[in-house]
Amino acid sequence: MNYATAVHETVAALRSIREQWAELLLAIETPPADVWPPRQLAHTLRAGDDEPLVVEDRAPLVLREHPAPLNVDALDAGLAIERQVFALADTLAAAVQHASHGDPRRWDFQNPGAADARGAAGSRAHGLHFACVWVEGRVLDEDTEPEQQLDGAPAAPPFAPLPPHLLHEARRTARIAEGRLLRTLGLDQRTTPVPDRPCPWCGGELTLHTDPHEAPSVTCATGPTCTAPVGMTRTGRRVWEWGDLPELIAALGVDMATAA
Ligand SMILES: [Zn+2]
Incomplete structure (x- = not known):
């Protein structure tokens, strides 16, 4: 080096x-x-x-x-x-x-x-x-x-x-x-299934992605048929990027006051 x-x-x-x-x-x-x-x-x-x-x-x-x-x-x-x-x-x-x-x-x-x-x-x-x-x-x-x-x-x-x-x-x-x-x-590079909280739009399994050099994101396992109003990854999965996460959290009904 x-x-x-x-x-x-x-x-x-x-x-x-x-x-x-x-x-x-x-x-x-x-x-x-x-x-x-x-x-x-x-x-x-x-x-x-x-x-x-x-x-x-x-x-x-x-x-x-x-x-x-x-x-x-x-x-x-x-x-x-x-x-x-x-x-x-x-x-x-x-x-x-x-x-x-x-x-x-x-x-x-x-x-x-x-x-x-x-x-x-x-x-x-x-x-x-x-x-x-x-x-x-x-x-x-x-x-x-x-x-x-x-x-x-x-x-x-x-x-x-x-x-x-x-x-x-x-x-x-x-x-x-x-x-x-x-x-x-929990900010190293990893993917973690989100337990007990299916996608509010299609019921698919959600996965949290963390990476030390990027903001966290969440993907839905269902694919393009998921109707969530967000973009897709290159592999065709709905993805909530950093700016979309507040909407997802609201849809999941998480109480942020107690979540932290
Ligand atoms: Zn979905």
């Missing part, structure tokens, strides 16, 4: 983790979801339209109390993903970091001798989102040029460029973490 492709894939995986992290945090507080309605859609249409969950600088799961998580699988996945990404940041920092203490770009290691839990956590205290952004900066070789000091003298760059073997380590770790996250949320 060439260097540019590895950079691209690593950055894509890190961004996917950041984008879906709020969903995982919500999933921990929610009983395991059925396949219907699609979790992404349930979240989008959730009654009351809560404030979106802001994940920047959220305390990491490792520093929080979890008295009664409603979805233990989601919590386990979240803790594992944090461990993997934090350990990756440690590895990269040990190899390429020259930023001085107090520089906000610096990744601080854990410090068991610190006075409190947040201090002992080092940069882990800023949470997974920060760690993903920091790792992305190393993968993109940001801040690797000499910098001008106040007196005009050039200062050593805060970071050295990432050597290829660490880029490949970053790519491997980020993709494993992304895969676990998407599987936990």
Whole structure:
């Protein structure tokens, strides 16, 4: 694999983790979801339209109390993903970091001798989102040029460029973490029969399609004779694309207020 492709894939995986992290945090507080309605859609249409969950600088799961998580699988996945990404940041920092203490770009290691839990956590205290952004900066070789000091003298760059073997380590770790996250949320590529909810137009079996790179869709197994007012796939099945799903959900009579 060439260097540019590895950079691209690593950055894509890190961004996917950041984008879906709020969903995982919500999933921990929610009983395991059925396949219907699609979790992404349930979240989008959730009654009351809560404030979106802001994940920047959220305390990491490792520093929080979890008295009664409603979805233990989601919590386990979240803790594992944090461990993997934090350990990756440690590895990269040990190899390429020259930023001085107090520089906000610096990744601080854990410090068991610190006075409190947040201090002992080092940069882990800023949470997974920060760690993903920091790792992305190393993968993109940001801040690797000499910098001008106040007196005009050039200062050593805060970071050295990432050597290829660490880029490949970053790519491997980020993709494993992304895969676990998407599987936990049911957003990896899969097709799932929708149980107990036949097509409202023809009674055919409905199937939910999810893909990490596309919005979810639903198909009806009947074929062109199904009278649902939506388009067809290349194989002649009625398909509810993202924009059609609210209509399908309404036809199925799902109460979105309780579905999420
Ligand atoms: Zn149908």
